[in-house]
Every structure is written in structure tokens, then in C-alpha cells.
Amino acid sequence: MKKKIPQHVAIIMDGNGRWARQRGLPRTSGHKKGAEVVEQILEDADDIGIRYLTVYAFSTENWLRPVMEVSALMNLLRLYMKSAKSKCMKNNVRVRVIGDRTKLDADLVSSIEQLEKDTASNTGMHFQIAINYGGRDELIRAFRKLMPAVRDGSINEENIDEAVICSALDTAGLPDPDLMIRTCGEQRTSNFLMWQSAYTELYFTDIAWPDFNKEELLKAVEAYGSRERRYGGLTEENGEASE
Ligand code: IPE
Ligand code: IPE
Ligand code: MG
Numbered sequence: 001m002k003k004k005i006p007q008h009v010a011i012i013m014d015g016n017g018r019w020a021r022q023r024g025l026p027r028t029s030g031h032k033k034g035a036e037v038v039e040q041i042l043e044d045a046d047d048i049g050i051r052y053l054t055v056y057a058f059s060t061e062n063w064l065r066p067v068m069e070v071s072a073l074m075n076l077l078r079l080y081m082k083s084a085k086s087k088c089m090k091n092n093v094r095v096r097v098i099g100d101r102t103k104l105d106a107d108l109v110s111s112i113e114q115l116e117k118d119t120a121s122n123t124g125m126h127f128q129i130a131i132n133y134g135g136r137d138e139l140i141r142a143f144r145k146l147m148p149a150v151r152d153g154s155i156n157e158e159n160i161d162e163a164v165i166c167s168a169l170d171t172a173g174l175p176d177p178d179l180m181i182r183t184c185g186e187q188r189t190s191n192f193l194m195w196q197s198a199y200t201e202l203y204f205t206d207i208a209w210p211d212f213n214k215e216e217l218l219k220a221v222e223a224y225g226s227r228e229r230r231y232g233g234l235t236e237e238n239g240e241a242s243e
Contacts (some may be wrong), residue, residue, distance in 0.1 A: 015184025
């Protein structure tokens with residue numbers, strides 16, 4: 001039987017700080033190593049046959065961190081947006097950023113827009129980076145986007161359905177994640193893709209993000225392959241045989 005490969009994998013890349021601390025390094029070294037790992041995993045995911053990869057780079061809550069750490073994270077993102085083009089073109093990767101960019105520095109926003117534009121017609125992997133992203137914030141922004149259309153009558157209240165809400169989310173047009181991976185032991189989703197992960201399979205590993213690699217990704221994909229997704233219904237096995 002052909003192995004079941006998740007079409008869309010979402011990753012909560014956690015443990016950069018702990019990884020660094022264990023080595024007596026500053027937290028920012030963990031983030032730097034973590035950023036290198038993302039680039040490698042993007043290629044590994046492509047090799048495995050995953051079509052969509054979405055990574056959580058900075059949450060709406062991560063502003064609570066010390067200013068120095070926030071600016072180190074923003075600088076890594078800046079560096080990525082500025083340097084990723086040639087590799088993305090070579091590997092046919094389309095990059096999109098999800099999250100509220102109105103709170104990001106203008107120069108970062110313009111390099112995000114540039115990279116999105118440059119890679120917009122690539123037809124290989126879809127790579128989403130969540131920056132200043134929060135699932136609740138995304139829903140608030142979606143409601144705000146829809147309100148004017150409801151008010152002027154172009155959307156009727158009774159026509160608001162899942163499709164209408166999906167279309168107003170940052171992930172409009174993307175399939176829901178099939179598999180969500182979180183590294184470094186914590187078992188929570190920390191406001192990542194709340195709406196979209198309603199039926200996502202969750203996979204937790206103790207490996208810290210900077211140590212994550214293709215072998216670990218394959219383990220997660222393997223675990224996914226052995227899960228039975230029921231979506232609230234019955235499968236042949238647990239359903240009654242037809243009489
Ligand atoms: C993940 O690593 C990176 C971000 C959240 C930006 P952490 O920085 O959360 O690392 P720990 O959880 O403190 O080890
Ligand atoms: C989630 O990790 C956010 C990102 C990976 C960007 P956190 O380390 O911020 O999550 P909590 O605070 O442990 O829930
Ligand atoms: Mg953390």
C-alpha cells in the first residue's frame with residue numbers, strides 16, 4: 001500500500017532557547033541555528049512529497065519577550081526575506097507570510113512583499129511563514145474584513161458559512177493542515193492555526209527545534225500514516241457491516 005503523506009504540514013518550532021541554554025549559549029544562537037534548520041526542513045519536506053509547509057516563526061504573544069530577543073528574531077526574518085529568493089527560485093518554492101504585518105517594521109514588510117511577489121508564480125512547494133500570527137487575532141481580523149460586506153448587504157448574515165470565513169483568513173486558498181508538529185516537549189498549540197487545525201493530527205516530540213532533521217520529520221510523517229482520521233464519522237472497521 002502506498003504510504004500516506006500529509007499534504008500540508010504545520011510546525012510549531014519550539015525549544016531554540018532551551019537548546020542554546022543547554023550549550024551555555026545566548027538564546028539568540030538558538031534562534032540562529034533554528035533558522036538554518038527551517039531552510040533544510042523545507043528541502044526535506046519537498047523530498048518527502050509534502051506540498052504545503054507552514055512554520056510558526058513569531059506569535060502575537062512573542063512581543064512579551066525582551067526587546068533584544070524580539071529584535072534578534074526580527075533581524076533573522078529580515079535576513080531570510082532578503083536572501084531567500086535565489087534558493088526559492090531554484091527549488092520552485094512559493095513563499096507567503098501569514099499574520100498581522102501592520103505591526104512589523106516597514107522595511108521588513110517591503111521585503112516580505114518583494115519575496116512574495118518574486119515567488120508568486122512558482123508551482124512547487126507552498127511555504128508559509130507565520131509572523132506576528134495568532135489564531136485568535138486572525139479571526140478578529142477576518143470578522144473585521146467581513147463586517148463592511150455584511151453591513152452593505154453584499155453578504156447576508158445567513159450566508160456566512162465556513163467557506164466565507166475561510167476566505168477572510170490569512171490562509172485563504174490553502175488546504176487545512178493535515179499534520180501539526182510541535183518540538184521540544186510542550187503539548188499545546190499556542191494559538192497556531194486555531195480554525196484550520198480543527199481536524200489536524202497532532203504530533204509532539206521532545207527534540208528541540210535546532211536538532212530537528214529529516215529523520216525526525218520522517219518519524220512524524222510515519223506516525224501520521226498510521227493514524228485513522230474519522231472527522232466525526234465512522235470507518236469501515238468501526239461501522240456496522242451493511243445488512
Ligand atoms: C521557539 O523557541 C522560537 C520562538 C518562539 C520564536 P523558543 O524561543 O520558544 O525556545 P524555548 O521554548 O524558550 O526553549
Ligand atoms: C510558540 O512557541 C510560538 C512559536 C513557535 C513562534 P512559544 O514558545 O512562544 O509558546 P509558549 O509560550 O511556550 O506557549
Ligand atoms: Mg518556546
